[in-house]
């Protein structure tokens with residue numbers, strides 16, 4: 001069974017696009033962060049606060065493996081860091097996996113994240129200047145992992161609908 005896996009930096013639109021792609025294709029959508037939150041009954045912020053990032057990364061890996069092992073067709077929206085830990089990037093290359101990197105520029109990411117940072121523990125306490133610098137460096141560090149995806153879709157200056165159409169183009 002095929003898994004459509006959306007990846008990319010925080011704010012690139014994984015959760016939003018996965019949900020909209022699901023509506024059009026009728027393929028059920030799973031958000032990895034939501035699955036983790038439900039599993040441990042804590043928000044992402046609470047997991048980071050109470051148990052730390054290493055614990056989160058372990059849960060994230062276990063949950064990703066579990067979702068890939070199920071026999072259902074699914075669209076899976078990853079967390080921004082998922083491909084960058086525990087060799088998860090190798091899982092993007094599996095035969096039944098259609099992995100799509102939603103590629104966004106630093107400016108696009110900054111503009112989307114600046115008012116949406118409170119539920120993202122890695123950036124929640126940064127001021128605007130710190131955030132821009134952080135995104136630039138962090139995206140550079142992570143790009144190697146994101147580029148392991150089988151497909152790449154640029155999301156800059158595109159509406160949700162346009163990005164969904166680009167992904168449908170890959171799937172057909």
Ligand SMILES: Nc1ncnc2c1ncn2[C@@H]1O[C@H](COP(=O)(O)OP(=O)(O)O)[C@@H](O)[C@H]1O
Nearest residue numbers: 009010011012013014015016017112158159160
């Ligand atoms: N064209 C667009 N595509 C995707 N998201 C967009 C777009 N324009 C604005 N947004 C907003 O950007 C944010 C993307 O966040 P989200 O979908 O949670 O991304 P991720 O899961 O990659 O962190 C949402 O608040 C969404 O409404």
Ligand SMILES: O=C(O)C1=C[C@@H](OP(=O)(O)O)[C@@H](O)[C@H](O)C1
Nearest residue numbers: 009010011033079080081120121
């Ligand atoms: O980039 C990251 O390391 C993270 C991204 C988040 O997901 P989104 O990319 O959906 O915000 C979430 O998994 C956690 O806050 C860590």
Ligand SMILES: [Mg+2]
Nearest residue numbers: 014015078079
């Ligand atoms: Mg998300």
